[in-house]
Amino acid sequence: MSKGVVLVVDDEPPIRDILSFYLKRAEYQVLVAENGVRGLEEMAKLSPDLIISDLRMPEMAGDEFCRQVKGEPSTRDIYFMLVSALDGSMSKIGGLNIGADDMISKPFHAQEVMAKVDSAFRLIAMQKEIKRQNTELTVFQERVKGEMELAARLQMGLLPTLPGSAPGIRYTHRYLPADGIGGDIYAITPLPDGSTALMIADVSGHGVTAALISAMVKTSFESHVRVSLDPLAWAVGMNQDLARNTLAEQFATAFLARIRPEEDAMDYVVAGHPAPFRIPGGSAGGARKPELLEGKGFMLGIDVDLPFTAQRAPFHLWDRLVLCTDGLVEVEREDRTYLGEEGLMRFCADLPEDAERAADQLIDQVRAFNGPAAFGDDVTLVVVDRMG
Amino acid sequence: MLNIQARQEGNAAVVTIQGKVNFEVTAQLRDVIRDTVAQQQPKLLVINLEGVSFIDSSGLGLLVAARNSVDKSSGKLHLCGLPPQVKKTFDQTNLTNYFSIFTTEQDALRGA
Numbered sequence: 297m298s299k300g301v302v303l304v305v306d307d308e309p310p311i312r313d314i315l316s317f318y319l320k321r322a323e324y325q326v327l328v329a330e331n332g333v334r335g336l337e338e339m340a341k342l343s344p345d346l347i348i349s350d351l352r353m354p355e356m357a358g359d360e361f362c363r364q365v366k367g368e369p370s371t372r373d374i375y376f377m378l379v380s381a382l383d384g385s386m387s388k389i390g391g392l393n394i395g396a397d398d399m400i401s402k403p404f405h406a407q408e409v410m411a412k413v414d415s416a417f418r419l420i421a422m423q424k425e426i427k428r429q430n431t432e433l434t435v436f437q438e439r440v441k442g443e444m445e446l447a448a449r450l451q452m453g454l455l456p457t458l459p460g461s462a463p464g465i466r467y468t469h470r471y472l473p474a475d476g477i478g479g480d481i482y483a484i485t486p487l488p489d490g491s492t493a494l495m496i497a498d499v500s501g502h503g504v505t506a507a508l509i510s511a512m513v514k515t516s517f518e519s520h521v522r523v524s525l526d527p528l529a530w531a532v533g534m535n536q537d538l539a540r541n542t543l544a545e546q547f548a549t550a551f552l553a554r555i556r557p558e559e560d561a562m563d564y565v566v567a568g569h570p571a572p573f574r575i576p577g578g579s580a581g582g583a584r585k586p587e588l589l590e591g592k593g594f595m596l597g598i599d600v601d602l603p604f605t606a607q608r609a610p611f612h613l614w615d616r617l618v619l620c621t622d623g624l625v626e627v628e629r630e631d632r633t634y635l636g637e638e639g640l641m642r643f644c645a646d647l648p649e650d651a652e653r654a655a656d657q658l659i660d661q662v663r664a665f666n667g668p669a670a671f672g673d674d675v676t677l678v679v680v681d682r683m684g
Numbered sequence: 685m686l687n688i689q690a691r692q693e694g695n696a697a698v699v700t701i702q703g704k705v706n707f708e709v710t711a712q713l714r715d716v717i718r719d720t721v722a723q724q725q726p727k728l729l730v731i732n733l734e735g736v737s738f739i740d741s742s743g744l745g746l747l748v749a750a751r752n753s754v755d756k757s758s759g760k761l762h763l764c765g766l767p768p769q770v771k772k773t774f775d776q777t778n779l780t781n782y783f784s785i786f787t788t789e790q791d792a793l794r795g796a
Binding site: 500502544547549568570592593595599626673 | 746748752769
């Protein structure tokens with residue numbers, strides 16, 4: 297087996313012969329041609345790893361031959377050595393400028409050429425290895441990307457379908473994970489007594505780990521909702537689930553609510569989550585006065601024994617509830633102005649009647665505040681309207 | 685930009701954090717806290733947050749994990765110098781009641 301394929305292109309037979317002799321002795325496979333045109337014909341039969349070409353030749357000279365080889369994507373990686381007399385016809389720099397990888401000046405010693413060829417082949421071997429690793433990496437990246445996209449679609453599938461409605465309410469959401477997949481999750485489940493259970497949660501961190509835990513949070517919420525109508529019991533249960541099943545640093549902020557249209561009210565627990573805004577009469581649109589829901593509490597998953605407290609707020613006919621994760625609140629611009637609750641509340645003070653348009657407008661406004669930067673954190677926005 | 689410094693004060697270790705504590709820097713901060721606890725095994729770990737402009741949920745998680753790890757070695761964790769913005773985050777998440785929080789570093793070191 298040869299160490300590699302070398303194409304020698306020269307119009308002088310003695311030079312072709314002497315280079316061939318040395319190359320073959322060093323166990324290279326040798327192809328020969330007397331000018332650039334013949335050289336290209338040889339290359340069509342067998343692709344060389346390296347070309348040693350004279351500059352001055354009839355039909356197609358070495359510089360044009362080099363341009364053609366380097367201009368063609370399938371051959372441009374072939375190592376090209378241009379042989380030229382140092383008589384001013386082509387400087388070393390000129391040769392490298394047209395794309396040659398190395399220059400050999402005439403007259404040359406065969407040993408010098410062989411040393412250059414051996415060194416070039418070490419480079420070629422390295423290049424091949426890098427290419428191989430690159431291909432491997434690309435394949436791996438593609439696979440990871442594919443799996444992430446699949447996971448992202450799966451996660452999207454965990455969200456309620458839109459537009460959604462439950463007894464006495466209509467709702468919509470916008471879900472914008474920072475890395476294609478994220479730790480935000482929200483769920484809305486009708487309860488047997490005609491009320492509705494609602495959860496919005498944000499798992500610490502980003503990416504795959506956060507996404508896995510967010511699925512766990514949703515499952516935990518749904519299992520506790522099945523056995524109790526009390527948001528406090530859901531919070532206590534979910535906190536225990538999360539504290540037992542995740543690492544110390546992993547937890548979730550959450551807002552859990554039982555919406556009770558027949559009582560014009562909702563019972564809720566704030567677990568380290570930005571409190572939602574209630575906009576009295578907000579589902580009719582126009583200028584309104586949003587109110588921040590009261591309450592604070594531990595995040596879920598820090599410690600099994602932490603206490604939580606339940607609250608109650610009115611939720612009248614035509615009221616609107618705006619819930620979000622901190623990605624929409626903790627927005628700091630480059631000039632260090634900070635949106636915060638107050639800023640978001642201002643945006644909530646004048647929203648369109650239509651919940652879909654209201655959601656789009658809110659996202660657009662926060663994006664414009666943050667612009668031109670993209671959201672750095674997962675962002676989830678949920679709009680719930682009390683309807684007749 | 686995050687600047688973290690750790691030093692020893694008698695039986696206590698003091699970690700001073702300056703800058704924005706978010707997801708991008710938690711790994712760096714986690715290493716410093718872990719190394720400090722492992723090497724000095726302090727009776728008291730003081731984390732000074734005076735220069736922290738912002739802390740997100742991953743940063744809070746790290747502090748909770750730090751408390752758990754000093755708890756395990758029967759040590760104590762004291763936080764001090766919470767700027768208003770950080771204090772607000774702590775209030776909202778009730779963590780003000782979970783950590784021992786002091787105004788100044790001296791108070792935190794005295795444990796008073």
